[in-house]
Amino acid sequence: MTVVNTNPQRPPMHIGSIIRIVLLFVAAIFFFSLYVAFQLDKKRIPVYQAMIKDSTITTALLDPMYKQTILKKKGVVKSTDYEISYSYKIGDATYHEKKTVKEEPQTVTMPLYYSKSDPAVHTFNPQADIDNIEKDAASKGPIVVGCILVAVAAWYIRKYLKRRAEDIEEMETGYRPLRYE
Missing domain, CATH: 1.10.287 (Helix Hairpins)
Structure with missing residues (x-):
């Protein structure tokens, strides 16, 4: 320089x-x-x-439409992700969420764990x-x-x-x- x-x-x-x-x-x-x-x-x-x-545990209702993302490197599939939308109900409250998962959804319902103290905190x-x-x-x-x-x-x-x-x-x-x- x-x-x-x-x-x-x-x-x-x-x-x-x-x-x-x-x-x-x-x-x-x-x-x-x-x-x-x-x-x-x-x-x-x-x-x-x-x-x-x-x-x-509660049941999450999945939207049947989801987004599939395929990561390829040199033409070879490295990973596949699925962005799903779902809702679940705890008491009178209904929650709507989105999440990226590695496995393709097979059903329209899935078991969902949630926190008793804060039902918005949840995981599959x-x-x-x-x-x-x-x-x-x-x-x-x-x-x-x-x-x-x-x-x-x-x-x-x-x-x-x-x-x-x-x-x-x-x-x-x-x-x-x-x-x-």
């Missing part, structure tokens, strides 16, 4: 380096927040366990949800990737500051030190 210094009183900014550092920190924040979200999901486990223990398979939450919460991948990105950003900051110091020295002395990159 060619850097043009239009103001002889100030060294060039090396904007590409600054952008690279900012993008690394943004990506690191994303991975740290993903890890935190996985940890916060663990608070839902007792609710799902209570659904199983209390056997709070609480044990599978518990297993997925525990698996995600046990994963250290997002925190490791976030730490690696912060380390790379720190290395770029160090490199940027060293280059900036060389630019200042060149402005003051008129001599450019050799760079070994």
Whole structure:
């Protein structure tokens, strides 16, 4: 990258380096927040366990029309998802929801677990949800990737500051030190 210094009183900014550092920190924040979200999901486990223990089950009425999404990679089907709409009734209240599921609906009714304390909290398979939450919460991948990105950003900051110091020295002395990159 060619850097043009239009103001002889100030060294060039090396904007590409600054952008690279900012993008690394943004990506690191994303991975740290993903890890935190996985940890916060663990608070839902007792609710799902209570659904199983209390056997709070109702019947969901599925809309017979649903959306099928097929993910293909190089012409090979990798996964198929189904976006279903359904409604269920608890007492006098009727709830209408949408959910994406992996298996094609075979009937127009399905058993649905719900929370006694808040019937709007529901799931078709609480044990599978518990297993997925525990698996995600046990994963250290997002925190490791976030730490690696912060380390790379720190290395770029160090490199940027060293280059900036060389630019200042060149402005003051008129001599450019050799760079070994």
